[in-house]
Amino acid sequence: MKKLAVVNGKIIDVEKGSILQKNLFIEDGKIVEVSEKEPDNSWEILDASDCYVAPGIFDMHVHLRDPGYEYKEDINTGLRAAVEGGVTRVAAMPNTNPVNDNISVTEYMIEKAEALFLAELYPIAAITMGQKGETLTEMGLLAEAGAVGFSDDGLPVENAEVMRRALEYASLFDKPIIAHEEDKNLSGDGVINEGRISTLMGLPGIPSTAEEAMIARDVLLAGYTGGKLHICHVSTKGSVEIIRWAKKRGIPVTAEAAIHHLTLTEEDLYKAGYNTNFKMNPPLRTEEDIDALYKGLADGTIDAIVTDHAPHSKSDKEVEFDKAPFGIIGLQTLLPLSLRLWKENILTLPELFKKLAYNPARILNIPGGSIKVGEPAYITVFNMEKYTFTEGMILSKSKNSPFIGWKLEGKKKFIIVKDKVL
Amino acid sequence: MGVPGKDLVSLGPLSREDVEEILDLATEMKKIMQRPVKKVPVLRGKVIANLFFEPSTRTRTSFDLAAKYLGADTINFSASGSSISKGETLLDTVKNILAMGPDAIVMRHKSSGAPFFIAERVPVPVVNAGDGINEHPSQGLLNLFTIREYKGTLDGLKITIMGDISHSRVARSDILGLSKFDTEITLFGPRTVMFHDVSPYKVKIAKTLEEAVKDADALMMLRIQRERQAALLIPSIREYARFYGLSHRKLDMLKSDAIIMHPGPVNWEVELTQELVYGDRSVIFNQVTNGVAVRMAILYTLIGEGKYEEISSS
Incomplete structure (x- = not known):
């Protein structure tokens, strides 16, 4: 029985919206107590003095390039970068080679990740075979194998009929369709x-409008079918407005x-x-769009913050x-850049970790994401250390970050992934 | 965005004085071109690499001659028959040529920004001879030079640029160059090939051809690419010619001393007819001559070594 006690930290409670100086007790990978009690010597003590103890960051949008493009990244280096960035769990997109459109790829990814004892990996499988937008993947079998959602990633489903059927079919297994809208x-x-x-x-x-027109189509289809739709990397003011409208109408849509x-x-x-390193898809937009995204974060239109880590x-x-190619890495800069949203009063710390940890787990319908008795232990412990981000710090195989040279604030001290301390 | 003082990749960073200096020097260069012996040895011993990753006749020949009139040696590289077709990357190709020791690189490439990318990675000056739909600074300067030659000044003028604006590297460099002077710039072209957002530039958009041309001191025509039809940007060349060309139009509405310019090659019967190109208002062939003079001035400015006296006195 492994017993961990995280002591002297400020615990971020995302459900109550509070931050309290308490100790956290984990037994066999489960949270068993959050209290002021001092641990006796049966516990392995983890000192979190001057640190925040947050629900483990769950980055629900990464590309790990494995299998197929291991020269860019592999599951090992990607998950090491995640750990270093304070990320306890990631959901990986299916644009591998071969495409994750069958259970052997899904199983390969899960098994390889499990053997590494690093951050956890949850595969997102393709919506259609080969991401070609034509025939549906075996969503039931893929879900059984461990796929947490379905996405054709950067090759969005062009045919509205295919999207309609995907939303209907995925809903049988209570999995979201995760859509790059373009x-x-x-x-x-x-x-x-x-x-x-x-x-x-x-x-x-x-x-x-390339993004907005597709979001408009897909929220209408989600409303019509009742299928769960999660919208990837929302980047424009118009997109935020459409999603806000859809949520008001009770359409089962979430957004990141x-x-x-x-x-x-x-x-x-x-x-x-x-x-x-400033080229990504969707592209960087305007000040007006950022302001709209901030409002969308604050009023709950946008549920999650992700990296779209693309080595x-x-x-x-x-x-x-x-x-x-489009895309930049982000696993090691997610935490400090997200903390800027707190520093700039866009979100409170509990609200921020709702977007980084709690909501992603809810969207993907898996446990964890809150520091609460009975929950599996996914914990990110960090402090507000200031440092300059350098290329040498990057653990990913690829170094395509626009943030090299930036002065950042906020660094992972350690993470807990169930019973592992990393 | 290129290294200040080292490269000429964009007209954006140049000051009005920088531009005037090049134009003044080009005036001297043009005199050299009119001599029986058109050679001053101010760049003797220098090697200029003309790297044309996209086909070009006029610009490549112009840069080549400009270098030769100044006594430099040139190597000419074109993409066809090169290692580019074997999959060698742009950076690798340039680094290989650089290893052979040229003193400057003149570069044309179909990707916007390619010379900017190279300029930051090589120690020698890089001259942008046209990058995608972005810029063509030497063409912009020769256009300014030609207007100044005919009008005596660049201030107080009304200049109209018409045609396929958004895909034109000439238009961008023209606008950046002219904006340093007190000129009033008017753009005219189909909405489908106009900048989606024109706010970065101080320009007027004309709604009709008449509005575009009637007060202009100079009309800068642009070439329409035939591919634009397939890309849904224009319905047909015939329709484009009817609404956006000067072919077969009564030009009474133009100012009597208005000049007509075109960067070439002209689409006959589309932008202009042969009568107009060879006619009184056309300064198109002088643009070509001035192109050599301006490129001599550019090369001298970037790699000349203080032997300016030789140019004006010899």
């Missing part, structure tokens, strides 16, 4: 947000924002020149801007 015809050959900066940089633009969309705008891209090697990214 009308590929509208985004065309665009590489950055269409607007002021695309004019100035002479780069083809992606209109905000990627931390880079909450931190950077297209102006930062412009200042950085044609730096491909790409130097040889992938050190090319012409339009040739470079």
